[in-house]
Amino acid sequence: MTYRVGQRVRVAARPHEGHHRTPxxxxxxxxxxxxxxxxxxxPETRAYGEDGLPEQRLYSVGFARGDHLVYVDIFEHWLKEAK
Incomplete structure (x- = not known):
């Protein structure tokens, strides 16, 4: 699924062993x-010598907490549409 600017998304809470970029x-x-x-x-598969395909779209996701906004770059396979 391709997401658009302004769309609300939820980051998957699944455990992940090994290298990954999602904090x-x-x-x-x-x-x-x-x-x-x-x-x-x-990069999760490239770190182990694989080709990293298929390519994954990368998104900057903003998370608000009080007066603060944190931006995190997250690959598409970690995201789901928020209800």
Missing amino acids: GYVKGKTGRIERVHAAFTN
């Missing part, structure tokens, strides 16, 4: 798509 502090949290980046090879 634990955003797993299970809801944020908003702030920017849509290009698709890149998957």
Whole structure:
């Protein structure tokens, strides 16, 4: 699924062994798509010598907490549409 700027998404809360770029502090949290980046090879599989295909779209997701907003770049396979 391709997400659009402004869309609310939830980060998967699944456990993950080994290398991955999704910080634990955003797993299970809801944020908003702030920017849509290009698709890149998957670093979670490239770290283990695989080709990283198929490519995954990368998104900047904003998470609000009080007066603060944190932006985290998250690959598409970690995101689900928030209800």
